[in-house]
Amino acid sequence: MLDEILHIMAAAIISWILFVTVDIFFKLPETGGVSGASAIARDIEAGGGALSGGTMMGNIVCSPDASAGTLLAACGVYVAGIPGGLAAAVMVYVGNRICHDPGYAGTTGAVLATFVVYAFTLAGFAATDFIAGMVIAILTIQGLSHVHASRLLARLWRVRQ
C-alpha cells in the first residue's frame, strides 16, 4: 500500500517533468493557438498570474497537449502495452486536428510517454501509477493556484528563451 503511494508520487513527478518539458519545447507559452486560449490567459493575468504561463494553461485547456498525451499513453500502455500507447498517440493526433491545433506537442508527448511508461513498468511500476500520477501532475498546474502555476511556467519559459 505504501509502495503504491510512493510509486504514484514518483510517477507524478516524472509525468510533470515530461509534459512541461515537451510543452515548453513546442513553445506553448508563446501564443494562444486559438482565440479562447488567449482569453483564458488574459483572465489568469487579470487574477494576478503571468501572461505566458497563462497562455500555456489556455493552450492546455483548448487542445490535447503533451499532458493529455501522457495521460492517454499511460492508459494505452495499461490496456495494451506499447501498441496501446501508440494507438493513444494516434487518437491525440486526431484530437489536435479536431481542435484546430496546428502543433505536434500532444502527439510527441504521447509517443515519448508510451516508452517512458513502458520502461517504468519494467522497473516495477504499474501503468496505473502513471494514470493517477498524471492526474496529480495536471492538478498542480491547472487546479490548485493559477497565479503560482502561471508564474512558475513563465519562469521556465524565460529559461527556454
Place this chain on the structure above:
Amino acid sequence: MIALYVVAAIAVFAAIRVIVEKNTGRKLPYANVLGFAVSGAVVLLIDHPLALVAAAAYFVGSTLESNAIASTYAGGVKR
C-alpha cells in the same frame, strides 16, 4: 486500487472548484482537470480494451467543448 481513489478524489475536488469559481476564463482550467480525472477513471474502472477509446473520445470531446466555450467567451468568430 489507490490510483482509482486518487483520481476520483481529484475529480470531485475539480468539480467543486468549477462550481465555486465565478470567472469563466478561470473556470475552464478546473474543468480541464475534471476531464483528465474522469478519463483516467474510465480506464481504471472498465476492464476492457475499448475503454481506451472511450477515455480518448471523452477527453477530446470535453477539450473541444472547452475550446468552443473559450472561443465564444473571447468574442466568437469575427465576421
